[in-house]
Amino acid sequence: MRLRTRLILSLAGCLFISGLERTAFADGPKAFVGARILPIEGEPIEAGVLVVEGKRIVAVGAADQVKVPANAEQIDVKGRVIMPGLICTHSHIGGVGAADGSGPIQPGVRVFDSINVQDSGFRRALAGGLTTLNIMPGSGHLSSGQTSYVKLRFFDSGPRQVEDLFIRDRDNRYLGGLKMANGTNSMRDSPFPGTRGKSAYLVRQKFIEAREYQAKVDGAKDDPTKMPPRDLHLETLVEVMKGTRIVHHHTHRHDDIMTVLRLSREFGFRVVLHHVSEGWKVADQIAAAGAPCSMILVDSPGGKLEARYLRFETGRILEEAGVRVAFHTDDLITDSRYFFRMAALAVRAGMSREKALEGLTLAGAEMLDLQDRVGSLRVGKDADFIILDGDPLSIYSKVLETWVEGQRTFDRSDPDDYLYAVGGFGAGYDITPYLCCYDDSQTGGAK
Template identity: 35%
Template sequence: MKAITNVTGFNGSGENLENVTILIENGKFFKIGRQLVIPEGTETFDAQGKFFTPGLIDVHTHLGVHEEGIGKEGQDFNETSHAATPEVRSIDGINPFDKGFSDARKSGVTTVQVMPGSANVIGGEMCVLKTAGTIVDQMVIRNPSGLKAATGENPKRFHGEKGRMPVTRMGVAAILRKKLVETENYIAQRKAGTADRDLAFEQLAKVLNKEVPLRVHAHRADDIVTVLRIKREFSIDVTIEHCTEGHLLAPFLAEHGVRVSSGPTMTPRSKVELSDKGWYTLPALAEAGVPFSITTDHPVIAIEHLMTSAIMAVKNGLSETQAMRAITSDAARHLGIEKRVGSVEAGKDADFVLWSGNPFDLHSKAEKTFIEGQQV
């Protein structure tokens, strides 16, 4: 057993911790409170003068499939041989020795979702994993955690320039709808015993059966509305990834009950879809009651700037509580792993960070990061 005493900070769920003791057993938070009896022989850490938070969560990254510092050889995130590749899986391309994982741990990020890129209309399956480890299968906590899809400029550019569909936004939507219809037919044929196994349709079937959501790259407002139209047509669960123009239709998003991954807002306006990019999107989503998370989209913005992004969100209208939830408890809900991580509660994984000061002060640094009770 371990004990962290004199803990002050955020619990991830919107409440502050003030001079409490946290007991950890078997890698889980065991008890949290004041005047706890610490069993004899317990390894004890004094957090006096430090600031405590749950481990941070980035819901949308390409860690390990778009490796840093090695160029083309490490770019395993876009299988651009076809416009729809639902059969591929991010777990099969992750290199746990990517330097980005070390950067994540050093900056307090303990959990990430790793997904294919946005070159394809359907990019493949994604997974959620801890940022410490050398064997991906032992790092994973949810696999699959969703199926990647993309709208807008990226699939049009990657495939349209090669002279194949999609060339237009109509073509993007048509490919996605066609694959979903073909999957409906496949499911019926499998039940009737008239179809052989097909990996592409098997993984799409998880979306239609609501085992995982379709997580769709959509920046522009019209693309977001197209995604919601397809959600209604096929009665599937979706999340909106990036949601750059979400401020233009926040109440409409709220009506559809979707979760949003917002970011990376620290980028320049490098393409047309980002022309209305700004920190004002997050307060608009919050006001409308749209649940959101903040992402770096690593390596678009380096993973060590997840906390920096939250600081910028506070500077531009979010409360510290809202911003912290967006990279802890709300992020965990976005990924469907809220029973394991995201807040300091008995029974959850003991993933936490000790900071030199309030993490919303850019001068503060993550001094120690723990995953399942072990310093990493």
């Protein structure tokens, strides 16, 4: 609900119902009653009840098992489907641009210093049911910088700055990963690598440098006079080697995938393999390495050589091999408003519905280390959920409402939100994101 609508409603509230009642409802628990609930962790619940209070889920289950608190506002959602808010492990919304053309490895550059929170892409993402994003810089570098894990907290007047969207840890530090890439996108003129061998060499060299940097830091034993000069790039790689920052690695071809796994072994970093167009060729090897995959499906193979063997069957084959699989929009490569479509196409090619729905939610949460907070409807987790009018995998189903941390952030019946859901005059992008190899002047085009 946007500010304008909210103002009118609260005026109405002053006139027709007592302020006290409104406050009680606004702050008290809300019970969503009667929907088919897909909790993702656990079996679907027919005619279930979901109770949220503040930012959290306080109860979820069958109607006869959940006691609705007496002070709860009851919301009738019979005939609807409720499931967790969707998690996109790889998005470029926000007009982002991290590393520049000065060099191929820039892990110290933070994507969030470039995120425009007013980008209309966020509104479209909410219309698609997305609540958590991993916002990444592009794939034109071996490492284009740090990624940001954000919640789409588009409450009332919307976020004012990117800080309003951050997901933070217990120590209030904002969370994110590191974007890396191999294959052709990051192969360019010097100082960028010209070959795959050179790409891997440059990455190894930098990690070795980071190891030596860390050894100096450790050796200084907190003595400021012995500390090496701070290096933001190397500091970030140290976090990666310590496992506190996950590498999100763009990689398509089977040999590129194996190179990522090789480097991950050598330097002990945790990695999520992204895109994996040829993941189906090395599914057993990916499974053996225990690396999760965040995959993308587009309408056809090709568009570049390393995507020529893209197959709809990748999800099925990875699932059968025992690989944890999530999906991502790569927005604006695919639009967040039809994220469900990707899971549905994977099901078309044999992936199980269960794993496909996990791929839009819990599996993605795990790949961001956020599985204790989001990705399923479980007591204690964030109240991030969506209400649909039918089967999530049907093309005809619509996201009716999106809720983030107990507040409604998208309402299809609100004309302002509807504009972003279906498009139309005024729904346009504000700033075109910078993506490697994507030339906006060619409308969906590339160089």
